[in-house]
Amino acid sequence: MHLPSRQTLPFLRDWGADPVGRGVWRFSIWAPQADSVAVTVEDRHTPLRRYGDGMWRAEAPAQAGETYLFHIDGHTIPDPAARAQAGDVHAPSRLIDPTAYRWTTRWSGRPWEETVLHELHIGTFTAQGTFRAAEAELPRLAALGFTAIELMPVAQFAGHHGWGYDGVLPYAPHPAYGTPDDLKHLVETAQSLGLMVFLDVVYNHFGPDGFHLARIAPVFHPDSHTPWGKAIDFTRAPLRRFLMQNALYWLAEYRLDGLRLDAIDGIDDPSDPDFVTELALTIRNHGFDRPIHLMTEDDRNITRYNDPAAGLNIAEWNDDWHHAVHCLLSGESHDYYASFARDPLTDLRLSLTEGFVEQGQPRPPKPGPRGEPSAHLPPTAFVNFNQNHDQIGNRPKGERLLTLTDPARARVAHALLLATPPIPLLFMGEEMGTRTPFRFFSDHGPALAASIRDGRAQEFPHLHRDDLPDPNDPAHFHASRPQRPDDAAEWEALTAALLHLRATRIVPLVKSGTPQATATITAPATLAAGWRFPAGTLRLTARFAPDPDATPPKDTPALALGDPTTGPSFALWLA
Structure with a gap:
């Protein structure tokens, strides 16, 4: 023993x-x-x-x-x-x-190809909002087929509740969630169930309240700013080590399986190597006894961190996939959805085969290009999602996708996400079809709370202030806990069936090597896609509207959803 x-x-x-x-x-x-x-x-x-x-x-x-x-x-x-x-x-x-x-158990980690992420916010994941309470939900997630949880930032921030992206003590777990040992126990419990544990870390800025280091040291660049405040001066060697060792600290002391680096496009670093590259190499060379996986959020759609030839093996959160799915299902076209609303099905076809949609080509009404060619990247270089904390919570009222579209179309998008080769991510409650909003919330003193309210009003000028939820009102924090809907069992059964198929049939294909991918639009609102791997072939058809001319397939699908002649449908074949 x-x-x-x-x-x-x-x-x-x-x-x-x-x-x-x-x-x-x-x-x-x-x-x-x-x-x-x-x-x-x-x-x-x-x-x-x-x-x-x-x-x-x-x-x-x-x-x-x-x-x-x-x-x-x-x-x-x-x-x-x-x-x-x-x-x-x-x-x-x-x-x-x-x-x-x-530690009472050993853990050797899991390969990246097996990853299915469940993103969660500790404060709203359960009624108690603690590390210990979260443990009770982990057997359910493991039984559904998830292989990993991703914690939104847990580093201590000002106030009792918040999203966590305004942390000021990056080494200290937020006390409202529990003690350092409580977090370690959560990690150990998850891993004993086969679940990897990832942590979202923020190295692009510090929060506005309680970052006392700035009082005694030149932390910030004098001439550079980010959307969240003053830019960190990454040329300062001690400050660079402060953040570099923070990553090692979470991985080593808490036995985490990986990190997600928030908004690295907000890191202004002229060094060679730059901070993200050096961080990845430092982690790779540290000598961990298990696989360590890294993800980034980066609005630039660049590929130098994700290209296996570079040796960093960092995966990228793929907002383009989300935007195409969201526009297709919701019909929305405002703000950053505008370029994706013109032809979302074609964008989704491109994402299925090449990852990014915006690869530097003209994308009206955008004034200039965004992104780089990505067809050379393997599918596992991308983390795809139909929802996440940002895409739900940064809406004025935090609506879930299921409240913006027909459930039958949402189920097809759910199947498409979980049955395709890129790494899938679901946001807490999505696996059971929750309609509960996830709103932006904070807990600050009067002056800072007023500033945040003003900022939200400027961000959504089309809404009257009285129609905007006040982030500092605790009611919006409490209202953001996922509630189980009436059709939860149906959604969980679909999630479990898809993840079982993924684990037993699709992951072995993904592990066999990079595929040749094709995708076509075969009828109105219908996608047909295929991936030829060294070990076999994955084919699917996703219909987002009825196709009266659809005929029964010649061979039996490994998984089928809906009747294509009467409504949205999905079918998948493996050979």
Whole structure:
């Protein structure tokens, strides 16, 4: 029997507080402009010594559970690399022994080709909104056929509830969700069920409330901004290590299977290699004992991170797939949907065979080109989705796709997503057909809350302010928990059937090598597509409207959905 084991410290960080043995901890912080730096552990005061690159460091007696603060030229701040806080983002930090958790299981990971992602937000995934409560839902997801969960950011942010993309303490799990050990237990429970665990991390900006490092160090680029605020200066070596080691920290101390890098198009880095490339190489060369998988969100549709020839093996969240499906099903054409609303079925055909839709070609009404050719990339370079937190939650009222289209057409899109070679992702509740909205919500003081309300009003000028949900109203946080609809069993049965077919028949084909792909529009609102792999062939027909001229297929499908002569339908063949 494998006995519980105490975790060893994976590596000594350049930042924060780490135990070095015999009741002694090492404290480190970057303060290049400071004249004096010290740390107070409870009531014990220890000066730090200046080293290269503006780093300050000292060893001092301390015990796990004690609180501490840094003092820099009259400023008192919590540890930017704290593993936990004693309260909110302005409170003292708390010492956490990273070796104290006892892992009771071993985990060797899973190949990327087997990945089926279930994206979830811990705060709204369950009524309790905690890591521990989330564990109770994992057997259901595993039984349906999911192989991975992806957690929206859990790094501590200001307030009780929020999406997590305004984190300011990137090493500390948000306390409303639970303790560091609670998160490790969630990971271990998931992996014991065969579920990989991915974490969404944000390296393109810091949140507007509680990022105290900016008070004592030149964190931001003086002349560059992102849509979310000041741009991080990635040319600062200590700050670069702060974020680089953050990725290693989550993977090593929490035994995660991979990361999703949020909005990397917001990372302005002239370095060679750039931050994303260096991060991927650092992770690959770290010596993990299991596969580590990376995903990015990148609005530019570039391919240099995703091309296997580059050796980074990063997959890309494919918004183009979503936009084509959304426009086809909803008929919407506003804002960024405009170029996809002109001919969404043709766009979907292109995405089925080449991944990106926008590859640098003219795309009216867009004023200029977007993207690069992507036909050379394997299907597994793309993560496709019909819904995700952004595409639902960034709508003014957070409506789900099922409230915008006919359920029969939505089921065909569901089947198309889960039965095609790219990596599929579903957003929490999608597997059971929930109609519950997922809204944008936050928890800030009056001034910042008013600023966010103003920003939302500017983002949706066609709506009266009274018609826009107030993100700071807790009711919208509570209303965003997925509720089980009346037809949940039907949706879950479809999801399970598709994922069983994917695991047993489609994944072996995907593992055999890159396919030759074809797709055609054979009738109004009908797609026929095929992938010839080294190990076999996958063919399908997806009809989004009735086809009175449809004839029964000559060979029996491995999976069929609907009657093509009377409504939307889907059929799939494997050989």
